[in-house]
Amino acid sequence: MNTSTSPGKHGPETRSRILDAAEALFVEHGLDATSMRMITARAAVNLAAINYHFGSKDSLIQEVFRRRLVELNRQRLAALDRVEAAAAGGPIKPSRVLEAFFRPALELASDTEHGGRTFMQLLGRTYTEPNAFVRQFLAEEYAETLERFLAALYASLPGVPREEILWRFHFMMGATSYAIAGTDALQLFAGKFDDADPARLLPRLMSFLLGGLRAPLPEYEAARGTRRGRDGGADGRRRVPVEARRALRE
Amino acid sequence: MNTSTSPGKHGPETRSRILDAAEALFVEHGLDATSMRMITARAAVNLAAINYHFGSKDSLIQEVFRRRLVELNRQRLAALDRVEAAAAGGPIKPSRVLEAFFRPALELASDTEHGGRTFMQLLGRTYTEPNAFVRQFLAEEYAETLERFLAALYASLPGVPREEILWRFHFMMGATSYAIAGTDALQLFAGKFDDADPARLLPRLMSFLLGGLRAPLPEYEAARGTRRGRDGGADGRRRVPVEARRALRE
């Protein structure tokens, strides 16, 4: 089996033709519902070519994600590097961190010519893929990037409980995935959007995400029934410190 | 074929046992990867029982979603009715509308005893299901509810462009779905959450959603650099009116 990118002899593009066809079909029908025969038919290659070049369908799926994700996360980390370099050790605004993470994704999602849009739709819906090996693979591929961005977010929001930051980052990834994957995949809002211009999606989404990130921290109802004291007492869970309130205001 | 809810004769619970088993397996493995034999095995019924009671696997899928979705949207609309009745024709705060929509969903997601949690995880990841007939069915099942809530949101945010409200509602559904479906399905954040208490999810999420909804509207970059002025000057797209700014502040 040859899994390298080195050009073969016959059709040097066989590998990439398979990857492109698979990517498109995975978006249209999902991973499971896309058969090897559908892929090889669209790619105009022999059925056995997938097993020859990739070994198995599972390996092909991995490679479809890998080739794009590696580049996407490389761009994200590079953007974060630039932000941190510009800060020169000083404080960093959370909005800068968020933009470093989400802008590359949205720009890839705007690229309709090289399949970037297709892939991002696929990626969005794959985060919740039940298939165990796909989830495992995605988690590994994301581990480093996620670690670095969470650390940057923590540092940029001193005083804000990490648990809350984690949750909000989770929410933000959800909103983003839906914004990308759902614009024409999810038909709930079909025909409702007059203006689905991808170029406007980034400012729209960034406004929303920043608003969500900066929202006042929730105050968990301590004891329901008896009204909680104005400033609560010692219910174990501390109120939001003023430092955190200030940090949330960007 | 008998698709009614009337009790059968032999095992009156055959139908519901199939539905419960299917629901659980759909979450674990996805719609496609769950076979009829897996379902009938877990439900401890004969393989042919599914086709006898539901007609086909597709019809079974529909019924799995329908029985829960009908009740969920009934609760949502009832909550909206109460909010509108309490306002007595006066203005309604957007936060009230949002809560009427999202609270029933999150409460259902907190119910671990009657499979509510299981179902909401399934629902969340099914919004982006590529399967055409599932999307079509979901859209139909949601149509009325979505229409009424969007109308209520529009009315509660006078002056704010409907397009922006629509987008933000879309973002909010995305964040919510991920929050529910992803808490233990998406493994990207695996092991990172110390506090995944479902009871705390509602305040956490509502804070985030409201923050996002109330965020300043994006101002689309008019003409960057020497870019052609598709947005230059009087292009019909107004800046955010002061009325809208006020409305966004709840």
Next chain:
DNA sequence: CTAAAATTCAAACAAACGTTTGAATGAGCA
């Protein structure tokens, strides 16, 4: 109790699945 209707059951169906095989084909190099 008996006839009819509803439900369960084991078995089989064709179709589609991912994968493997072994021969045919083509290019690169001696």
Next chain:
DNA sequence: TGCTCATTCAAACGTTTGTTTGAATTTTAG
């Protein structure tokens, strides 16, 4: 030219898929 090795190809492999069948069984109704 002749040899080698990567690649392509048609065909078949054994499983698994959703669905159907017809008889056995149980419940309902007269």
